[in-house]
Amino acid sequence: MAGPRQQRKTVTVLFCDVSGSTALGERLDPESFRQVMRRYFDAARRVIESHGGTVEKFIGDAVMAVFGVPVLHEDDALRAVRAAAALGEEIAVLNRGLEADFGATVSIRTGVNTGEVVTGTDERLATGDAVNLAVRLEQAAAPGEIVIGPQTWALVRDAVTAEPLEPFQIRGKKQPVTAYRLLRVRGDVSRLRRHKAPFVGRRSQLGMLADAFAQITDDRSCGMFTVLGEAGVGKSRLAAEFLRGIDARTLTGCCLSYGQGITYSPTVSMVRQLLDTRDGCPGAAELMARDAKVAAAIDVLLGEQAAVTSPAEIAWAVRKLFESSAELAPLVAVFDDLHWGEPALLDLVEHITDFSRGAPILILCLGRLELLDRRPGWGGGKLNATTLLLEPLKPAETAALIDELVPTGSGLDPRLRERVQLTAAGNALFAEEMLALISESPSREPVLPPTIAALLAARLDQLQPGERTVLACGSVEGQLFHCGTVQVMAPEEHDVSGRLLTLVHKDLVRPDRGVLPGEEAFRFRHLLIRDAAYEALAKADRAELHELFARWLEERGTGPADFDEIVGYHLEQAFRYRCELGPAEEKSRRLSADAAGHLDVAGRRAMDRGDTSAAVKLLERAEALLPPQQINLALQESLIRGLAESGRLDDAISRAARVADWCAAAGDRVGELRVRLAGAIWRLQVDPETQFEQLRALVDQARPLIERHGDPAARAALEHAAGYLGFIRMQLTAALAAFTSGMEHARQAADLWLETSMRVMAARCIDLGPTPIPQALRWLDDAQAQSVTYQPQLDAWRAALLAELGCFGEARSLLAETLTQITERGLALFAAIAMQTAWRIEMLSGDDAAAEHAARLACEELDRLGERSRLSTRACQLAEALYALGRYEEARQWALRGLELGSTHDLVTQVYGLGLRARLLARNGEAGAALALAEQADGLAATSDSPQAQGNAALNLSEVLYLTGNPTRAQEMTHRAIEHYQRKGATAYTARAQRLAAAWASHRKPAPGIT
Ligand SMILES: Nc1ncnc2c1ncn2[C@@H]1O[C@H](COP(=O)(O)OP(=O)(O)OP(=O)(O)O)[C@@H](O)[C@H]1O
């Protein structure tokens, strides 16, 4: 990321000079003079630094210091004034020594001024009018005096006593400047800072948090603590107080209240904090360097890499990063405003809570009660989770808070005090804001608005126009906003940073860490304040400002990880407000098209991350922005996938039909076919029995037209469907060819999602098809290399191929490692699916009991997860293992179940199921029926080009022939089976066939212990 370049900031400059030093120099010998000056400079540096200032330079006998560089403090002006006063006291002390040693004293003149300067990162020098004015003020001061500029005065006036000087003219300014002579800095200023109440009450809640923290550190475990409560009741403050009192690394991330679909922004900010080169965690950076899987997922998360991944992979990688940091010191991760969290973010938080082990991590979730509407069971059923409802403050606590904010005896009418307490009803924010309004109202007898929103509106209404403008512009960006964006939105405002500083002083905003490089950032102290500022804007202004901001971000070109989501959101808002104000004209149309473009990109990226629910929201918003007559096919295709992948198959299918009809009506035949193909694939999932033929007919019908006129996207859709058909029929060479060419077209169409899903399908063709094993292994290596993110299924298939080669040890350990990875990511369904490899390994190694165990586990797990479509093959595999163990009745039951669940077009299930039934019939003495079924299965397998399926069917037939007394033909069939296996180079299959055939030939049953 680019480092900050030059920055404009508002800082406070302190300039002081020793008066009468020339005379002193004449009286002292040079060596003594140097010594005096060194003592003075040392004292100056010490005092300035102890107040958080930076000494910029010593010029002759002058000192220049800046407050607000490199970091801005909300009270820089006051710090500078205090430093100036303290320096005066230091000089008095110094003078006593000088008087004694040299019989001479010094006195200093000081100027303090606040204003905008330009600062760089390399040279720390601050330059600008503000510096020049500080020098002028210093010159205007008499020896021993401190003179402060007008802006400094405005910022510190509550805390100092000062008297105005005669206004004086300075070069380059029309208006004369009024400066002030500082008389005294009051010691009790912190009590006067109205909106910084010390924390009151909440002792038991802090205690609960402390207990939770003690538990995670003692047990070195992960725990989740959720604080729920109404807006403004004090959740964030409670968390801040808790964090101040513990020794831990803390990460914070806030969910955004706007722009549905911005899933990961809190996570992104936490990860950035961990990986920060200055104050991040070295352990986290090392993990990124060491573990390619973590690095790949995190890069996708941060938007630094385009690749297809999944929420599970991202959650896993974030957890690994958290754990790496927690190894060194306890980690507290605060997810604030979680009631706005997208489902994938809530899943991530739960994943970390459920899976993290062995490292002290506290996940602190803060949110309003709506969180429970989104996730009714939040935290429920977890042994390591606590949920706390934060009630309003008790009357005595509210009273204490009011006392802290406005000490008794400060002139607040006791009746008004009581009204504030009653109205606030224990809401800390409400109480604070009412008091602020009262103290800012000239009459001190204001009408207290009944709701917090009305109250905030009233309070903002009393700000200076310039301050209001700055606040309103900031509110358009959001709770967190950048100085630069405000400047863009309010070009006529010449002192944005000065205004911001005043707003900081009024405690409406606070300096914060920005997300745009090189930009100073501020955060509304409370979101409701931002809402009030935003509400005050006219719609026409909102439209204009949202657009200005979006265009400015667009021009910068880079930005936060969710750049498109954010730009899209702001353009969308601009468009909406414009539409509310009047009929759409040319400009609005451009706005909506641009907004749709950004949201479309964002939606497709969310698809790539597997964040389907966010993707659907983003894409639906994009769609809504386009004129009804305009069909964006790529967008529609993504939306169909998003709906289907998030489990809304019916919606996906009906949308596909609708879009295809639109295309047909618009005369776009290629587009129509493309969408029909996409829809047909999803229909096949719902109803494989009848939809198979339909898809086949559609592919045949679409092919000539698409091949002649189609664009890459249409060709990719065509090949995808063709590959699918081939795969189901186990015509794997054809399927592989279709997927391979489909991948190429998808790449040309820049459709990463489709390309990746076709690569996974192609890998299955490689695994089950005639590609010889050594070549197949190389293919899998290449496939992995083509995607930066981890694809565990590729490893599962690699393990299966290794087993077919007879490398059982290697296969078992690779599979075990893969299953660990899958389970670590919480992917239960996927783990159940991958268990079929365990079955294959053990069946080939001859350990039928282990094979039975693996297949049973897979079936039970799939059953438990309610997954039907994958169960048919697994049921047949279990039947196969039971058969090998001689448990024929159980085998029969499972084979029937498999056939019942599987479609008649599903060749694998058919070959397995029929083959099993045939052998069982043969064992039952029903020779004719047995042979007929075994031959039917063999015939089916012959339509496939899977060596394994063909070999298995031949081997089954061979067994039936042995059992029905035809050893000669049986032997022939064994040879045929072996030929098939050898084509694949599957030596383990060959060995198994030989083993079994030898047993059959000697009339021994293949029972346990014999094979
Ligand atoms: N116990 C307390 N003592 C003193 N001030 C408090 C206390 N609780 C809250 N406040 C102040 O009240 C204001 C609102 O609190 P806070 O921001 O924590 O609310 P919240 O519950 O997080 O609201 P939201 O749901 O909108 O995020 C803040 O200015 C905070 O400093």
Ligand SMILES: [Mg+2]
């Ligand atoms: Mg809060």
